[in-house]
Amino acid sequence: MPNPVVSSIAELRERVQRLEGAKGRARTVLPFGLPEVDSRLPGGGLALGCLHEVAGGGNGAVDGAAAALFAAGVAARTRGKVLWCVTRQDLFAPALAQAGLLPGRVIFVEAGDEKALLACMEEGLRHGGLGAVVAEVARLSMTASRRLQLAAEGSGTIGIAVRRWRRPTEVADFGQPTASVTRWRVSVLPSAPLPVPGVGRSRWLLELIRCRAGESADFEVEACDATGRIALPSEVADGSPQTEIGRRRASA
Amino acid sequence: MLAADLAALRAGLRVGMPVTKAQALVPGLIVQDADPLADAEGLERLALWALQRISPIVAADPPDGLVIDTTGADHLHGGEAAMLTGMVQRFAASGVEARAAIADSWGAAHACARFSRRLTLIIPPGESETALCDLPIAALRLDPGLVASLRTLGFERIGELVSQPRAPLALRFGPEIGRRLDQAMAIMAEPIDPIRAPDIVEVRRAFPEPIGAAETIARYVGKLVMALCEELERRGLGARRLDLLFQRVDNARQALRVGTALPVRDVRRLTRLLCDQIETVDPGFGIEVMTLAATLAEPLFAKQTISSLVEEPEADVSDLVDTLANRVGERSLYRFAPVASDVPERSVARVPALAPEDGSTWHGDWPRPPRLLPRPELIETMALLPDHPPVWFTWRGIRRRVRRADGPERLFEEWWKRDAELTAVRDYFRVEDDGGERYWIFRAGDGEDPETGSHRWYLHGLFG
Numbered sequence: 215m216p217n218p219v220v221s222s223i224a225e226l227r228e229r230v231q232r233l234e235g236a237k238g239r240a241r242t243v244l245p246f247g248l249p250e251v252d253s254r255l256p257g258g259g260l261a262l263g264c265l266h267e268v269a270g271g272g273n274g275a276v277d278g279a280a281a282a283l284f285a286a287g288v289a290a291r292t293r294g295k296v297l298w299c300v301t302r303q304d305l306f307a308p309a310l311a312q313a314g315l316l317p318g319r320v321i322f323v324e325a326g327d328e329k330a331l332l333a334c335m336e337e338g339l340r341h342g343g344l345g346a347v348v349a350e351v352a353r354l355s356m357t358a359s360r361r362l363q364l365a366a367e368g369s370g371t372i373g374i375a376v377r378r379w380r381r382p383t384e385v386a387d388f389g390q391p392t393a394s395v396t397r398w399r400v401s402v403l404p405s406a407p408l409p410v411p412g413v414g415r416s417r418w419l420l421e422l423i424r425c426r427a428g429e430s431a432d433f434e435v436e437a438c439d440a441t442g443r444i445a446l447p448s449e450v451a452d453g454s455p456q457t458e459i460g461r462r463r464a465s466a
Numbered sequence: 467m468l469a470a471d472l473a474a475l476r477a478g479l480r481v482g483m484p485v486t487k488a489q490a491l492v493p494g495l496i497v498q499d500a501d502p503l504a505d506a507e508g509l510e511r512l513a514l515w516a517l518q519r520i521s522p523i524v525a526a527d528p529p530d531g532l533v534i535d536t537t538g539a540d541h542l543h544g545g546e547a548a549m550l551t552g553m554v555q556r557f558a559a560s561g562v563e564a565r566a567a568i569a570d571s572w573g574a575a576h577a578c579a580r581f582s583r584r585l586t587l588i589i590p591p592g593e594s595e596t597a598l599c600d601l602p603i604a605a606l607r608l609d610p611g612l613v614a615s616l617r618t619l620g621f622e623r624i625g626e627l628v629s630q631p632r633a634p635l636a637l638r639f640g641p642e643i644g645r646r647l648d649q650a651m652a653i654m655a656e657p658i659d660p661i662r663a664p665d666i667v668e669v670r671r672a673f674p675e676p677i678g679a680a681e682t683i684a685r686y687v688g689k690l691v692m693a694l695c696e697e698l699e700r701r702g703l704g705a706r707r708l709d710l711l712f713q714r715v716d717n718a719r720q721a722l723r724v725g726t727a728l729p730v731r732d733v734r735r736l737t738r739l740l741c742d743q744i745e746t747v748d749p750g751f752g753i754e755v756m757t758l759a760a761t762l763a764e765p766l767f768a769k770q771t772i773s774s775l776v777e778e779p780e781a782d783v784s785d786l787v788d789t790l791a792n793r794v795g796e797r798s799l800y801r802f803a804p805v806a807s808d809v810p811e812r813s814v815a816r817v818p819a820l821a822p823e824d825g826s827t828w829h830g831d832w833p834r835p836p837r838l839l840p841r842p843e844l845i846e847t848m849a850l851l852p853d854h855p856p857v858w859f860t861w862r863g864i865r866r867r868v869r870r871a872d873g874p875e876r877l878f879e880e881w882w883k884r885d886a887e888l889t890a891v892r893d894y895f896r897v898e899d900d901g902g903e904r905y906w907i908f909r910a911g912d913g914e915d916p917e918t919g920s921h922r923w924y925l926h927g928l929f930g
Contacts, residue, residue, distance in 0.1 A: 270930075272901070272903075273903060274930070277837050277928045278837070279835065279836045279837045279928040279929060279930040280930030281930070282836045282837070282930065283836050283930035284930070286836070293780075294780055294781055294783075295780070295781075295783050297786075304837050304838060304839070304840065305836060305837065305838075306810070306814070306834055306835055306836055306837065306838035306927060307802035307814050307828075308804075308810075308813065308814070308828040308834040309833075309834040309835055309836040310836065311827045311828055312833060312834060313836075316825070316827050317801060317802045317803055317804060317826075317827060317828075318801065318823035318824070318825055318826075320801060320802070321783070321787065321799065321800075321801055321819045322799070322800055322801065322802070323790055323794060323798060323799055324794070324798040324799075324800075325794050325798065326794065326798075330793070330794060333793070334790055334793070334794065337786065337789060337790060337793075338786060338790075341783065341785075341786040342781070343781025343782060343783050343786065344781070344783060344786070400930070402901070402902040402903050402904065402930065403902045404869065404870075404898065404900075404901075404902040405870065405898055405902065405904070411870070411871070412870065412871070412872045413870045413871065413872045413896050413897075413898050413904065414870075416904065416929065416930060417902070418930075437930060
């Protein structure tokens with residue numbers, strides 16, 4: 215006999231999903247491939263056809279380097295071309311290629327101002343033929359983000375807003391509500407220790423600040439590899455460090 | 467003598483000089499008979515070139531000029547200043563010495579282009595009058611006889627003429643002077659009759675009742691595009707550039723121009739591109755005639771697509787690229803392509819968004835920073851020479867202790883480019899500070915030989 219509490223929760227979930235308007239289409243997700251992270255996200259991964267927000271922590275809120283790499287890693291694992299909208303271009307394409315996003319796949323748009331930038335992003339999301347649309351944007355109002363979210367829902371393209379501000383004082387803007395489905399903050403951590411002098415694989419503190427139909431969480435992860443996948447540091451991941459090293463070598 | 471270029475002017479020759487005098491001044495001068503017909507034809511060819519490249523409303527302004535209405539076309543060329551310099555440079559490359567000016571009216575631009583000292587000149591809106599006042603009256607496009615008689619009366623500059631009461635002037639010289647002055651000051655409209663190429667694909671629609679509402683215009687744009695596409699299909703062409711000209715009831719002309727990255731004959735796509743820009747059209751009291759022309763068309767043949775049952779074909783994004791390019795300008799839409807260069811800032815090139823892909827990428831395993839500063843910034847450091855990373859460095863007023871470092875990665879600059887790079891060397895380090903922030907810094911020079919660089923340290927990029 216089914217538990218009445220479980221069945222009523224399932225029924226409630228169904229009703230909420232109907233209210234949210236998934237429009238009968240099964241929502242597909244893009245898993246990170248890390249059970250620890252994926253289990254925290256509804257559906258087991260980053261939802262496609264949705265808007266996600268990423269910002270850097272500390273100085274990263276202004277330079278947006280780690281956030282851009284994280285977004286590149288997600289975009290690299292989608293299929294099709296990627297539209298990357300900026301207002302000032304300071305991305306170094308070889309770094310994106312090292313995160314798995316090859317130069318032939320990324321089309322850059324340099325918009326004159328943020329308004330034009332959001333219009334370009336919306337156009338890209340509506341098109342439907344792109345794998346992902348990334349935009350580096352400072353201000354994102356509720357109205358603008360809802361437009362983007364609706365555009366993404368209509369086409370099934372994943373939209374990533376890399377929030378990046380001109381001054382550290384403007385970062386408080388990140389607390390304002392938007393219609394995005396998840397909100398991440400990527401802060402740099404000291405890199406993986408090596409037995410010899412040198413800088414190991416970069417590590418990030420990945421904070422899931424907000425997640426619709428999910429709870430916030432934070433993870434310590436290793437930065438994107440050549441295929442855009444993040445990894446868990448060996449002392450956190452399951453199994454002994456030795457097998458972890460072997461697995462990493464095999465994937466390199 | 468009818469014309470003299472810069473070299474001739476330097477040799478002391480002037481327009482209007484008898485040929486015998488010129489021959490006496492410059493021994494061995496080659497004299498060619500004037501051929502006004504061929505000149506007019508050449509001017510026409512130039513006008514056609516400008517029509518295809520610069521703006522939809524272009525006309526020859528004989529004997530020696532072109533007039534272009536650049537309203538709504540400048541942003542596609544990166545602004546007015548960039549458009550003018552680009553135009554003059556391209557003319558110079560093909561051996562034509564040109565000067566250009568942008569002003570509120572045809573008359574003012576005509577005067578400034580011919581009588582100002584500068585190669586390119588932009589008169590801000592509303593300042594034509596102040597710009598014109600200092601120019602000689604010959605700049606007004608008046609009959610030479612009229613100019614001579616005005617000179618006899620002591621008028622030299624346009625400013626003097628403007629301040630005079632009109633009536634006595636009109637009584638003595640007729641209405642011509644007042645008309646030209648008003649045209650130059652943009653008080654009187656002077657529509658440009660645009661040149662049309664003879665073999666251009668063009669469809670036209672005249673309305674018995676003038677139209678003005680955006681929805682009505684959009685509906686007729688759809689009909690015009692359909693007619694144009696039928697004609698294009700018959701000729702096996704696809705449009706690369708479309709011009710939509712509106713003739714208003716007050717005889718003013720407005721134009722829209724859209725471009726595509728690849729030849730297109732798709733009715734829906736072209737209609738969409740044109741309708742995106744309808745809001746920029748000011749219908750005034752109504753539009754009488756709409757003309758749609760494929761100013762630039764290229765062959766487009768039906769091609770068979772290879773279908774594979776296993777792999778889904780990658781979606782076509784050329785329509786999105788066109789929409790965005792018409793909105794933000796073609797230059798603002800690009801891809802990066804690898805260039806075989808060790809110098810980081812030279813290792814990327816911008817290519818058009820739809821340039822053919824070859825799947826190439828950058829080689830080398832050294833990590834590269836996702837953010838590259840526009841130019842390396844000088845930092846203060848303390849480092850052991852020759853090949854140790856700094857112990858600490860100060861960037862933008864903040865001192866950071868270096869916890870871990872990787873390097874040096876030695877890059878040789880390109881001796882074949884400049885003499886200064888003959889021996890120049892950069893030693894790049896990837897450093898991490900206490901907080902885990904990672905930076906890409908380099909030392910100019912190898913740490914031993916002062917020939918190879920200044921041995922100062924710079925910060926060039928930020929790692930995530």
